[in-house]
Amino acid sequence: MDYICILIIQVISSIAMLVLLAIGLAIMFGMMKVINFAHGEFIMVGAYTSVMSVNAGLNFWLATFVVAPLAVAFVGFIVERVIIRHLYGRIIETMLATWGLSLFMIGTVTIVFGNTVTGISAPLGSISIGRFSNSTYDLVLIVMAAALLVACALFLRRTNLGLIARAAMQNADITAVLGHEPKKIYCATFVVGAAISGLSGALIAPLTGVSPGMGLAFVAKAFITVICAGPAVIFGTGLVAAVFGTVNTAVTFVATPVFGEVALLLSAIILLRVMPKGLTARIMRKAL
Amino acid sequence: MSIEILPAAQCSRTTVIPMIKEISIATAATTAAIVAALAFPHVAELYTLINVTIFISLCVLALSLGLVWGYGGIFCLGQAVFFGLGGYSYAIASLNFGDTTYGVAASLLVPMIFAAAVGYFIFWGRIGDVYVGVITLTITLIFSQLLNGSAGDAYVIGSVPLGGFNGIPMTPPLNIPGKAEEMLSPEAIFQVAILALAAAYLVCRVYLASKLGKTMVAIRENETRAELLGYDTRVVKLITFVIGAGLAGAAGMLFANSLTVTPNMFSLSITAQIVIWVLIGGRGTLLGPLVGCIFVQVITTQLGTSGFLNPEIILGGILIMFVMFVPSGLVPALRQVTERLIRRPLKWRK
Numbered sequence: 188m189d190y191i192c193i194l195i196i197q198v199i200s201s202i203a204m205l206v207l208l209a210i211g212l213a214i215m216f217g218m219m220k221v222i223n224f225a226h227g228e229f230i231m232v233g234a235y236t237s238v239m240s241v242n243a244g245l246n247f248w249l250a251t252f253v254v255a256p257l258a259v260a261f262v263g264f265i266v267e268r269v270i271i272r273h274l275y276g277r278i279i280e281t282m283l284a285t286w287g288l289s290l291f292m293i294g295t296v297t298i299v300f301g302n303t304v305t306g307i308s309a310p311l312g313s314i315s316i317g318r319f320s321n322s323t324y325d326l327v328l329i330v331m332a333a334a335l336l337v338a339c340a341l342f343l344r345r346t347n348l349g350l351i352a353r354a355a356m357q358n359a360d361i362t363a364v365l366g367h368e369p370k371k372i373y374c375a376t377f378v379v380g381a382a383i384s385g386l387s388g389a390l391i392a393p394l395t396g397v398s399p400g401m402g403l404a405f406v407a408k409a410f411i412t413v414i415c416a417g418p419a420v421i422f423g424t425g426l427v428a429a430v431f432g433t434v435n436t437a438v439t440f441v442a443t444p445v446f447g448e449v450a451l452l453l454s455a456i457i458l459l460r461v462m463p464k465g466l467t468a469r470i471m472r473k474a475l
Numbered sequence: 476m477s478i479e480i481l482p483a484a485q486c487s488r489t490t491v492i493p494m495i496k497e498i499s500i501a502t503a504a505t506t507a508a509i510v511a512a513l514a515f516p517h518v519a520e521l522y523t524l525i526n527v528t529i530f531i532s533l534c535v536l537a538l539s540l541g542l543v544w545g546y547g548g549i550f551c552l553g554q555a556v557f558f559g560l561g562g563y564s565y566a567i568a569s570l571n572f573g574d575t576t577y578g579v580a581a582s583l584l585v586p587m588i589f590a591a592a593v594g595y596f597i598f599w600g601r602i603g604d605v606y607v608g609v610i611t612l613t614i615t616l617i618f619s620q621l622l623n624g625s626a627g628d629a630y631v632i633g634s635v636p637l638g639g640f641n642g643i644p645m646t647p648p649l650n651i652p653g654k655a656e657e658m659l660s661p662e663a664i665f666q667v668a669i670l671a672l673a674a675a676y677l678v679c680r681v682y683l684a685s686k687l688g689k690t691m692v693a694i695r696e697n698e699t700r701a702e703l704l705g706y707d708t709r710v711v712k713l714i715t716f717v718i719g720a721g722l723a724g725a726a727g728m729l730f731a732n733s734l735t736v737t738p739n740m741f742s743l744s745i746t747a748q749i750v751i752w753v754l755i756g757g758r759g760t761l762l763g764p765l766v767g768c769i770f771v772q773v774i775t776t777q778l779g780t781s782g783f784l785n786p787e788i789i790l791g792g793i794l795i796m797f798v799m800f801v802p803s804g805l806v807p808a809l810r811q812v813t814e815r816l817i818r819r820p821l822k823w824r825k
Contacts, residue, residue: 222605273799278605279550280798283754286747287794294787403743407616414609445624452617456610460600 193319194440200325202432203332207391208405209412209424210335211384216413217420218356218376220278221271224285226409227402228292229381233259233388234397235296241307255389256382263381267374275373289402296399309393324393331390335383339421352376411455417465427466430454508673515669516662524665525733530772531668532729534765535675535722537752541764542679543719545753546688548695549712550604553593553611554749556618557586557720559740561727563622566643566736571633576652582728583721590720591713598709598716603698615746622738642737649732661733668729675722679761682718691715751790755797757804766805 212226223229236258240250270288274281309324343349352372355362359369395401412431416423431451439447462469516524540554564585569578593614597607626639635643649664651657659667682688694701694708702708727740739745748771756767771793775786801808 270795270799279608280802282605282608283750284795284798286750287791287798289791290747290787291791291795294785294789294791297785297787407612407743411609411613414606443624445620448620449617452613452620455613456596459602459606459610460596463600463602463606 189316189319192316193321194436196316196321196325196329197440198433198436199329201436202428203329204391204394205408205412205428205432206332206336206425207328207387209409209416209428210332210339210421211380211387212409213413213416213420213424214339214380214383215377217416217418218352218380219275219373221275221377222278222282222285222410223271223380224282224406224410225266225289225292225402226285226384227404227406228289228296229259229263229384229402230388230391230405231296231397231399231402232262232292233385234392234395234401235300235388236385237389237392238305238307238397247307247310251389252386256385259385259388260378260382263378263384264374266381267377271377272370272374289406293399293402300399302399304396304398306396307393328390328394335386336421336425343421408451411452415455415458415465417462417467417469419467423465423467427458430458430466504676505673508669511669513666516665521661525661528661528665528668528733529730530769531665531672532726532733533752533772534768535672535729536726536749537756537764537768538672538675538679538761539719539722539726540749540753541756541758541761542682542722543715544750545758545760545764546683546695547691547712547715547719549716550608551611551716551719552608552746552750553614554719554723555741555745556611556615557590557723558727558730558745558749559618559622559736559738560586560589561724562646562731562736562740563637563643563727564724565728565731566646567632567635569647570635570643570645574653575647575649578647579649579728582724582731586720586724586727587717590717594713594716598712612746615741615743619738619741619743622741625738640738642735642739644735646731646735664729664732668732671725671729675725676761678718678722682715683761687711687714748790751794753804755793755801755805757806757808760804760806763804763806770805 208230211229212223215221215223215226233255236255237247237250240254241247245254266285266288270284271281274284309322311323311327313320313322314326315321343353351362351367352375354365355367355369355372362372363369395404412424412427413420415427415431431454434454435447435451437447438450458466515527519527536554536558539557540551543549543551543554561582565575565578565582567578568581569575572578593611597610602610622637622642623640625637626641628636630637630639638644647658648661649659649667651659683692690701690706690711693704694706694711698708727736730736730740752767752771753764754767755771756763756765771790774793775789778786778789797804803811
């Protein structure tokens with residue numbers, strides 16, 4: 188019983204991890220059809236900001252929830268102004284430019300911090316379930332992932348700004364006619380996506396270790412999750428993360444972590460073959 | 476651009492000149508390759524020679540994506556898979572059979588068969604643009620994961636251990652077909668490589684001049700229209716994809732001859748580099764990928780060894796600059812400039 192309990196926590200936390208990795212990218216791709224290949228580096232910058240702030244004596248939670256998102260939002264703002272703005276509507280060009288950006292950021296961070304792995308320890312200790320114990324921080328991640336999904340959905344559904352953002356997503360020209368400048372909306376969306384990526388980076392920093400190349404391990408997985416999600420980005424990302432996370436943990440449990448990863452990737456390929464436009468193009472189309 | 480009706484004489488000139496140009500380019504390229512193959516080993520040091528051989532193998536790789544993406548419009552992020560498969564199957568087959576002739580055959584056949592399977596899966600599923608990129612990228616990641624995790628006694632093909640992170644260290648150099656003990660010198664391997672590059676170039680040229688190749692370009696421009704005209708776009712795309720995989724496999728075989736095969740051949744950084752070469756050189760040209768490959772390699776090694784900037788910054792910077800300011804790539808941009816310079820005096824004469 189205890190064992191099953193731990194296993195379920197493992198499955199859910201691996202789903203939460205995927206959600207955290209993908210949600211920033213999901214917002215950018217879903218809202219503006221921008222594939223940000225530097226997404227992993229946004230996460231990396233968030234993680235570095237958090238580690239540096241904590242080492243400078245700042246409170247962990249303050250660093251995670253305030254400093255890191257703000258820092259990455261600033262980076263996102265500059266990137267949008269300098270690069271993305273000129274490439275709207277050209278998916279592959281945007282992807283290549285941000286791929287260049289990704290390499291550029293890795294190089295810069297390597298020069299500044301050196302090619303070493305640093306990290307901070309997870310706060311909050313652990314809780315015990317029967318004979319086993321699990322890090323409490325895992326539970327924080329699960330709650331945060333769920334909260335982010337719900338917050339994004341509520342923001343888009345219930346607020347005025349969310350309505351405008353969805354309108355710009357559906358038809359930018361009409362939205363412009365109604366007096367809302369699409370460029371501003373896109374810029375804001377990109378900055379919000381970047382801020383959330385920064386938050387994710389800070390949240391996962393205690394678990395993964397922080398190095399200049401850490402983003403590379405995430406970007407492909409985030410990218411695959413978002414593409415498989417389909418048109419209903421927020422809900423789809425959650426759903427696809429649930430499928431992939433379960434497959435990954437289940438196969439890791441019976442075989443090895445390598446095969447767990449491979450099973451995740453294989454299920455992505457099969458999913459795209461069966462549903463070429465993503466999961467939510469077929470089911471739950473009304474969701475967000 | 477204004478549309479004007481050309482007089483008959485000019486019309487025929489516009490169709491004849493490209494053909495003459497094409498034939499002359501092909502002849503010039505082959506001649507240059509033969510001259511280089513004969514002359515270069517006499518003037519270069521061994522270290523340079525091996526390095527240049529590696530460059531040439533990468534040029535073949537660039538050419539393969541130039542065909543698949545530049546002409547075929549198939550945004551394939553899996554070219555590194557075929558490159559790596561070519562290298563691995565060359566090493567494994569050569570070591571198992573003791574003769575590299577089988578290795579060369581395997582390095583072409585294995586990637587092509589795998590590409591045929593993947594291509595059938597993708598093109599018959601009617602998967603388009605970005606989604607092709609995602610699937611092929613995913614396949615790259617799978618191979619990278621699997622081969623990095625293939626250390627230990629459980630992962631052996633025939634008598635060759637896959638060796639995990641370290642790859643297969645004792646990759647044999649090419650030998651004369653049928654005589655396993657007569658291995659080629661680095662000079663001879665260089666000559667083989669440069670002839671292979673010329674051959675790969677000719678394969679692409681011939682394919683593009685054929686009816687199939689022209690249909691492929693039509694599909695890139697407008698797939699629906701090509702389909703409505705009665706072409707089975709899936710078959711044409713599949714053939715292009717398989718040819719590209721064969722070229723990439725050959726590149727992997729040449730690469731394995733100069734270095735060893737490691738899981739690095741399947742890495743995301745190789746994937747990125749191939750795309751960057753083609754983008755910088757110019758999509759829709761065959762010269763472009765070669766120029767892009769050499770340009771990037773020279774710049775990253777020159778500036779990278781100076782120690783001031785690391786290769787990532789340079790590569791990233793170049794990529795951003797090109798996407799934003801020279802989106803068509805080096806070769807088409809230069810061609811445009813020279814054509815403008817040549818045409819101007821003609822117009823004045825009128």
